[in-house]
Amino acid sequence: MFHLNNMLYTISANMEGWELFVNSLLPMISGAIKYTIPLTLISFVLGLLVALLTAMMRLSKSALIQAPAVIYVSAIRGTPLLVQLFIIFYGLPSLGLTIDPFPSAIIAFTLNVGAYASEIIRASILSISKGQWEAAFTIGMTKTTALKRIILPQAARVSVPPLSNSFISLVKDTSLASLILVAELFRKAQEIAARTYDFLLLYIEAALIYWVICFILSLAQTALEKRFDRYVAK
Amino acid sequence: MFLSINGLAKSFGTNEVLKNIDVEVEKGEVLSIIGPSGSGKTTLLRCINALEHPDKGIFTFQDGFNLNFDNKISKQEILRLRRKSGMVFQSYNLFPHKTAFENVIEGPLIVQKRKKAEVKQLAENLLEKVGLKDKMNLYPYQLSGGQQQRVGIARALAMEPELMLFDEPTSALDPELIGEVLTVIRDLAKEDWTMVFVTHEIQFAGEVSDKVLFMDGGYIVEQGSPEEVLKSPKEKRTQQFLQRILNPS
Numbered sequence: 075m076f077h078l079n080n081m082l083y084t085i086s087a088n089m090e091g092w093e094l095f096v097n098s099l100l101p102m103i104s105g106a107i108k109y110t111i112p113l114t115l116i117s118f119v120l121g122l123l124v125a126l127l128t129a130m131m132r133l134s135k136s137a138l139i140q141a142p143a144v145i146y147v148s149a150i151r152g153t154p155l156l157v158q159l160f161i162i163f164y165g166l167p168s169l170g171l172t173i174d175p176f177p178s179a180i181i182a183f184t185l186n187v188g189a190y191a192s193e194i195i196r197a198s199i200l201s202i203s204k205g206q207w208e209a210a211f212t213i214g215m216t217k218t219t220a221l222k223r224i225i226l227p228q229a230a231r232v233s234v235p236p237l238s239n240s241f242i243s244l245v246k247d248t249s250l251a252s253l254i255l256v257a258e259l260f261r262k263a264q265e266i267a268a269r270t271y272d273f274l275l276l277y278i279e280a281a282l283i284y285w286v287i288c289f290i291l292s293l294a295q296t297a298l299e300k301r302f303d304r305y306v307a308k
Numbered sequence: 309m310f311l312s313i314n315g316l317a318k319s320f321g322t323n324e325v326l327k328n329i330d331v332e333v334e335k336g337e338v339l340s341i342i343g344p345s346g347s348g349k350t351t352l353l354r355c356i357n358a359l360e361h362p363d364k365g366i367f368t369f370q371d372g373f374n375l376n377f378d379n380k381i382s383k384q385e386i387l388r389l390r391r392k393s394g395m396v397f398q399s400y401n402l403f404p405h406k407t408a409f410e411n412v413i414e415g416p417l418i419v420q421k422r423k424k425a426e427v428k429q430l431a432e433n434l435l436e437k438v439g440l441k442d443k444m445n446l447y448p449y450q451l452s453g454g455q456q457q458r459v460g461i462a463r464a465l466a467m468e469p470e471l472m473l474f475d476e477p478t479s480a481l482d483p484e485l486i487g488e489v490l491t492v493i494r495d496l497a498k499e500d501w502t503m504v505f506v507t508h509e510i511q512f513a514g515e516v517s518d519k520v521l522f523m524d525g526g527y528i529v530e531q532g533s534p535e536e537v538l539k540s541p542k543e544k545r546t547q548q549f550l551q552r553i554l555n556p557s
Contacts, residue, residue: 207402208359214391215465216383223418227405239461305405307449 085266094143094272094280102262109176109258113248113285116179118241121187128192129199150189156250159181164256177253187244198222229261231302238295242288248297249284259283309370310502311336311356311471311503316365318351325351327526328364333471335370336500340513340534343523344549352523353475356504357393359384376516377463390452393471394464399481400456402448408459409444415467427466433463454485458492465496472496474505510553514538522546 085097099219131143150158163178173181210220252261263280267273311333318326325348333339354360362377369392375385402411402527412431416422422430435441438458440451448456458479464472474493478486490512496501497516507513513520513534520537522530522545530543541547 135495203401205397205399209397209463210397211359212357212395213389213463214387214419216387216413219418223414224403231405249359251446282368305447306448 085270090272093274094266095165095275097265098263098276098279101154101266102259102280103261106259106283106287107199109251109256110245110248113179113183113251113256113258114241114245117183117248118187120180120184121244122191122195122237123146123190124184127197128188129195129259132192132196133199135247147189147192150185155182155186155247156253158186159250159254174290175251178218179248179256183244183248183251186247187240191237191240194233198233199225201232203229213223231306234295234299234302238292238298242291243292245287246284249280270297309333309336309368311370312368312369314366316352316355317363318348318355318360319363320533325526326362327347328552329526329528331521331528332385333502333519336502337518338497338501338505338516339502340505340507340517340520341523342507342510342513342520342549343389343529347523349523349525350475353473353504353506355397355488356471356473356525357390359395391467392468392469393473395473396457396460396477399452400460400480402456402459402463404448406447407447408440408451408462408519411448411459412444412462412466415463420467430433430466431462434465436460437465437495438462439488452468452485453481453486456482461489461496468500472501472503474503474507476506476508478507509554510538510550515542522549526548 079186085101088274089097121210126147128143131139132147134140159179159182162173162182163175182249199221206224206228207220210224210273217224248258249260251258252264260280267276270276309332311331312421313329315333316326316329316331317324329352331339331352341352343349346375351360354366355362359382361381365377366464367375367377367389373388373392375381375389402408403414408416409431412434413427416427416430417424432441432444435444438461440455440458440462443451443455448459451459461477475491481489486509490509493503494512494516505513505517515534517534519531520534521528522537522541522543524545530546532539536542537546538550541550
């Protein structure tokens, strides 16, 4: 951390063009590796767990179980992510609850992914034919076993494209964490730009790094789809 | 008596599909249910393993297990009822993400928690019995309809159920593939499996059944030996139905 901060200061105000681009690359990539990527991965995994739980609650027959899930999804989808981030980081301290920037961002993004992905998971589960549940029941499975062994593995295949969308959106949404002081990729770009005034170059550089990350992710999506397609007629 | 069902009733909304019917299944017996579509025969079959939850009815099994659907039935009781029977579906319903072999081992391995080596042997034997040992590592989409249905039969047999239920097992098949499935079912009938069989294959029903049951409009109109019901039916509705089926033009 100390070492990299020092490196930031080796970028002087009169650098420009290619030299500035090259010298900014390392601090930005380090911001991506230390914050952008972990923030994305942790929030996405936790978000999926929240989403699965929420989807199951929404698929429940009991209105009492459905209600909290419906309200949660509606509240998260109906309010801006930036406002949610600000409530958690700047708002909660007035209730005596102060959370550091990074965990604040994790909480906000997890809740966000949880709400959006729950709808994807719910739709994927509903897309699996009733006959699959029935076949599972006739070999003596309980609902939970049928879900785990028969329904979710098939629903997972259906949900890869829409969940990949959510994942890629999340990578880019983490740039909002710069506004609650998380030293991620875009905040690094802002810090350098604040000293060199070369906004266009540095923000395009940040954009390129996001693009590379997202491009790699879409390759991973294609590989995952291929793997899931092994049991589907071409 | 392996199973007696008394006063079975089931409605979907205002549509009464089963109207207070009684059914008895003997141990080792092959019981065929025939009748026009909408007569309630598939619903009757699906009530036997509670895929459709009966509105009313008392189930009494030979081993003393009984269920009265006038009362609230627990999940455990439903599970116990389901584990008595295996089912073969009209549309096969194989698990598409599992190979033929994996479809067959799923029940014994995951539900019955039997040993892997033992289950592997069992699955190989069953797939051999239905003539698909060489196809055991293929996914359902790589198999023909007849082959898929034979895997479906092996999957149901793998649970070693006391009762086998067949829901129009050949109705979704191309005509040239029906024979291979009927051959497998004919072999099971010879092996003293207790089977309930909903079918449109009247001739086949006559050949393998010990008892034939004709349903219409939610009632059992007539039942008896295949000779009685199929050759010399007493009821007018049975006569008309058989006439239509056997001379379609």
